[in-house]
Amino acid sequence: MALNWFKRQSKKKEILTRDGILVKMHAKDKYEAIEMVGKILVKQGKVQASYIDAMKARENMLTTYIGNGIAIPHGVGEAKDKIIESGIAVAQFPEGVEFGENQKAYLVIGIAGKGDEHLNILANIASACEDEKKVKKLINSTSADEIYEMLTEEVS
Template identity: 40%
Template sequence: MYEAMLSENNIRLNACFTSKDEAIRACGELLLKTGYIEPGYVDAMVQRDSISTTYVGNGVAVPHGTEAAKPLVKKTGLAIIQVPGGVDFGKGRIAKLLIAVAAQGNEHIDLLTNIAQICIDDAKLNKMLKAQSTKEIMDVIRTMEKQ
């Protein structure tokens, strides 16, 4: 399932950002570069976080676009950015892992459920935070498919 939604080209390690907007835009650029979204979706991702934070806890943020931007999604996809130094999503919420979602229809519900499983599994989350290669991130994601 994830092979069609996430490739090593959609993963960036050891990133550093000065703001959450910069971090969210970087997520959107990965989705755009790999053909999952139209350019306007990136702005919708920033807008969505300004409406309600996309920080979900445990050092993880899940940037995604607004409902109105769904037509800008070409196909369902993910992008993952590891931010070892963290990026402030406001009120002291520091995200060290960004899992961006672009989904058509209701496909995002299953995706978000699986992302939540990563967030509450400290061992998997730590593997992703400490990964030294995109392959290591993909290996953790693949374990989600087997559950």
């Protein structure tokens, strides 16, 4: 299953857009990486700026590293009030970013899910990123367009 759900979700705005993807990024730590994806969500009008702090607070409670080189930072609880509309932002880190002991993320996917949409977003990300070959291609890609196409391709 691919993230084509993101393309179908809203007629007026996509949850994942090409300009919501950064490639070849470098971050000194997981908090800087979270800041990068959070700023994309803010710039796209998906969340209020204070949502970034909620993403970092969530990371302090429990890592958002899900394995296979992927982290999915997001805010929870009261942070839901900071979400304007659902969206995701992707940052690719070819050298990786430490999200914990033996937990290096090469793809950091910031999530903002309005209402209960966060559950669908998380499920779709998990499905799309369980294929190790596909994740490797995402990590090694040099193009936001290529990453967008891989994450939104239709699956038969």
